[in-house]
Structures are given as structure tokens and as C-alpha cells.
Amino acid sequence: MSNDALTHPTDAVAMRHALTEAATTAGYAPSIHNTQPWRWRLTANTLDLYTDRRRVLAVTDPDARLATLSCGVALHHARLSLAAQGWQATTTRFPEPADPDHLATVQVSGRARADQPTALHLRTIPLRHTDRRPVTGAQVRPEDLRAITAAVEAEGAWLHTLTADQVLELASAADHAQRTQADESAWRDELAYWTGGTRPGGAGIPDAAIPGQATLTTVPGRDFGHRGTLPVSAEHDKAAVFVLLHGRTDEPRDWLRGGEALSAGWLTATEHGVSVLPHSAPIEVVGTRQAMRAVLASTGYPYLVLRLGAVDPADAGPPHAPRLPADQLIEQS
Ligand SMILES: Cc1cc2nc3c(=O)[nH]c(=O)nc-3n(C[C@H](O)[C@H](O)[C@H](O)COP(=O)(O)O)c2cc1C
Structure with missing residues (x-):
């Protein structure tokens, strides 16, 4: 036509x-x-x-x-x-x-x-949603990881699966990034605005999606500065797999394409019964972002860390975060 x-x-x-x-x-x-x-x-x-x-x-x-x-x-x-x-x-x-x-x-x-x-x-x-609960069940099947990786690559970015040693490097980077950020009052205020009680209606992270108690994890998840109400297991997240979304260059165009690839990978993960939790703190802080680049042996630039985990099919998962009304985001002319 x-x-x-x-x-x-x-x-x-x-x-x-x-x-x-x-x-x-x-x-x-x-x-x-x-x-x-x-x-x-x-x-x-x-x-x-x-x-x-x-x-x-x-x-x-x-x-x-x-x-x-x-x-x-x-x-x-x-x-x-x-x-x-x-x-x-x-x-x-x-x-x-x-x-x-x-x-x-x-x-x-x-x-x-x-x-x-x-x-x-x-x-x-x-x-699709973000799941901040520890990953305690079965291992992610290799064929599911392959499908997620292929979906990301089809949208022009790459996924690197971290080795056990690299997961320890990530854990240290995530911890360092969070300590660096928590030292800054402007950062704490911004986090509290979007994830605390004063967040704007229809946006921000509700308590229902934030763990109700400390989680046992190798890589520390985002410290929201307060407990939420999401019920979590007391078990260690030992079944978690960590992947690094990355690309050849580090320009706004790459971040946009990286997001398109993230969408394709995350939707594929959901369809394959794999949960996703982004970890962006190690990317937000310049020094730890460089450490993540070193994990890639400087062959690319890191955009986002993702924790993947196999989901129990009987589990409905955490509640969905709210969204802004469409008419606030769409202008028609
Ligand atoms: C680029 C990006 C970075 C994110 N970083 C984190 C993070 O570091 N920690 C976390 O708990 N969630 C993180 N998230 C998940 C968002 O908080 C989540 O997508 C948002 O609250 C909406 O919830 P939903 O994914 O369940 O729809 C990130 C999401 C995106 C797209």
C-alpha cells in the first residue's frame, strides 16, 4: 500500500x-x-x-x-x-x-x-514486571538464556553472561556504587522523592514492589533506604544468573538501541518463565561503570546489568507498579 x-x-x-x-x-x-x-x-x-x-x-x-x-x-x-x-x-x-x-x-x-x-x-x-525477590528456585535453562540473548542481538545490542568470578566483581562494584551514592544528600533526596511516600501519583516505585525485609543476595540489590511490603523468601539467591547488556559504542543512539534490545530480551524472558531485575547502580557511578567495562575486557560499553532467574509457573509474581495516565504522555495534534 x-x-x-x-x-x-x-x-x-x-x-x-x-x-x-x-x-x-x-x-x-x-x-x-x-x-x-x-x-x-x-x-x-x-x-x-x-x-x-x-x-x-x-x-x-x-x-x-x-x-x-x-x-x-x-x-x-x-x-x-x-x-x-x-x-x-x-x-x-x-x-x-x-x-x-x-x-x-x-x-x-x-x-x-x-x-x-x-x-x-x-x-x-x-x-512483564520487575521482580526484586531473591532467585531461589531452579536454574535458568541454557535454551532460555540463548533465546533471550538472541532477542537482544536481533535489536542491535549484546548480552554477556557473567562468570562466577565476574559476579563477585559485580557484587563489589554494586556495593561500592551504592555507598558512593548514599554519601550524597542530593542523591538520597532524589531516591526518596521517587521511591518514598511523596512520589508523584502514577509514577515511582510503590512499597508493594520493594522487599519487606533484607534479601540474601550475592549482588546487593538497590537499597531504597526503607523497607517495602513485598514478601520475600529468607533463602539466598543462589540460582541467579547475571548478564550485562552492552554495545560497541557509548552514545545516546546506543542507549536508545540498548533500550529497544532490553525490551525484546525482557519480553522474551517473561515468555520463557524467566524473571528480570535490572541493576543500574554500577552503571550510574563512573568508576564502577569502568569496572563493568573491564569485565567486558573493554570489547564494548556496559548499558545495564540484569539479574535473571527461573520463575515457578504457579507464582503470580510481585504486583505491577502504577503508570501515568496516557493523556499526560501523549500530545495529539
Ligand atoms: C534502565 C533501568 C534501570 C533500572 N534500575 C533498577 C535498579 O537498579 N534496581 C531496581 O530495583 N530496579 C531497577 N529498574 C526497574 C524499575 O524500577 C522498574 O522498571 C519500574 O519501577 C517499573 O516497574 P515494572 O518494571 O515492574 O513495570 C530499572 C529499570 C530500567 C528500565
Whole structure:
């Protein structure tokens, strides 16, 4: 179908509906501290994605690398939604060099047949969540790890599985990063704003998703500075597998692509019964980010650490974090 055919009024209405649906679906994307640092602008046959600086963590994430990664997940969710609804779209990343906050333009060009894996990913988007409980069950099966790695690679990033020695290096880096951050009052205030009682409605991390007691882990999880209400096992997370999402270069475009790859990998993990917990503290602090780069023998740049674990199929998992209303994130013109 050509662009001309899209001038038919029925198509224009259907396309507008599909674009609204895509931007709404993107709202399920995970983001650092559930800040949801994106904004969509919808015009005719186009969705534009912008960083919303009001929800970028100025102290924790001064370069907006984790915000951009989060926006990349939202972009991949939107692309999936359009494809699953049977629309063909072209994505241009950083379309305006003069505006670094203009992350992408997704332009619909016609109809396309949706495939089964895309339809499955779309159904998985609202089911995916972060699981901060210790990983105590079975080991992640090698075939599941291969599927997750392949999904990440298909979106242009890589996944390195840490060896036992590298997990110990990660544990030390995570501990060091958290101590460095906790020494800074501005950092503590920012964490408390997004994860404490005063967080903005529909954003931030609720107590229901934060462990109710200290967890026994090799790699320390994020210390939120207070206990939540999430019931956790007292067992050690000895079945956890740690992987490092990374890429060849370390520019905003790479972080955006890294986020798209994170989306593909995380949805695949969910479909394979594998839980995911991002660890970004070692990436947030410059010194520990360099230590993570050394783990990669300097062959690439680290974007995010992920803890993976096999999920008991009978386990419904922790509750979902809230989301901002779609009309706060989507501007229609
Ligand atoms: C880039 C990025 C970094 C994150 N870093 C952490 C982290 O260090 N510790 C943590 O507990 N959760 C982390 N998360 C998970 C978010 O807190 C979570 O996605 C958000 O609260 C929304 O919850 P949901 O994933 O259950 O939908 C991170 C997520 C993203 C996308």
C-alpha cells in the first residue's frame, strides 16, 4: 500500500487509532525508578518520541543514559504494537541533530501482515514486571538464556553472561556504587522523592514492589533506604544468573538501541518463565561503570546489568507498579 492510499479517510482514522494505541502500549515500559521519562507527539501518520526532562533523574542520571535506555524500551513497545496491529512503520532515531531530546520518529507507511511472535510479545507487554525477590528456585535453562540473548542481538545490542568470578566483581562494584551514592544528600533526596511516600501519583516505585525485609543476595540489590511490603523468601539467591547488556559504542543512539534490545530480551524472558531485575547502580557511578567495562575486557560499553532467574509457573509474581495516565504522555495534534 502506498502513502496515497492512506489518504482515504477510513485509513486515516484507523491509523490514528493505531498510533494512539501504540503510544499507550509504550506506557507499560519499565523505566529507571518508574520515572517514565518519555513524551509522545502524534500527528497524521507519525509518532514522535521525546525525552521528558521533567522526569529525568538529574543527580542519579546526569547524562540521561538510563532515561534514554528507558525511552528505548518504550519505543520498542510502540513499534511492536504497530506491527501487531498490522501496520508497517519506519523508525528514524535522532531525526533532528539539533534537538537531542527528539529521540525518534515512527512513521506509518502502510499495511503489513502481523506475525505470531509479534502478537505474543504484545500480549506479554502488560504481564512483564520487575521482580526484586531473591532467585531461589531452579536454574535458568541454557535454551532460555540463548533465546533471550538472541532477542537482544536481533535489536542491535549484546548480552554477556557473567562468570562466577565476574559476579563477585559485580557484587563489589554494586556495593561500592551504592555507598558512593548514599554519601550524597542530593542523591538520597532524589531516591526518596521517587521511591518514598511523596512520589508523584502514577509514577515511582510503590512499597508493594520493594522487599519487606533484607534479601540474601550475592549482588546487593538497590537499597531504597526503607523497607517495602513485598514478601520475600529468607533463602539466598543462589540460582541467579547475571548478564550485562552492552554495545560497541557509548552514545545516546546506543542507549536508545540498548533500550529497544532490553525490551525484546525482557519480553522474551517473561515468555520463557524467566524473571528480570535490572541493576543500574554500577552503571550510574563512573568508576564502577569502568569496572563493568573491564569485565567486558573493554570489547564494548556496559548499558545495564540484569539479574535473571527461573520463575515457578504457579507464582503470580510481585504486583505491577502504577503508570501515568496516557493523556499526560501523549500530545495529539
Ligand atoms: C534502565 C533501568 C534501570 C533500572 N534500575 C533498577 C535498579 O537498579 N534496581 C531496581 O530495583 N530496579 C531497577 N529498574 C526497574 C524499575 O524500577 C522498574 O522498571 C519500574 O519501577 C517499573 O516497574 P515494572 O518494571 O515492574 O513495570 C530499572 C529499570 C530500567 C528500565
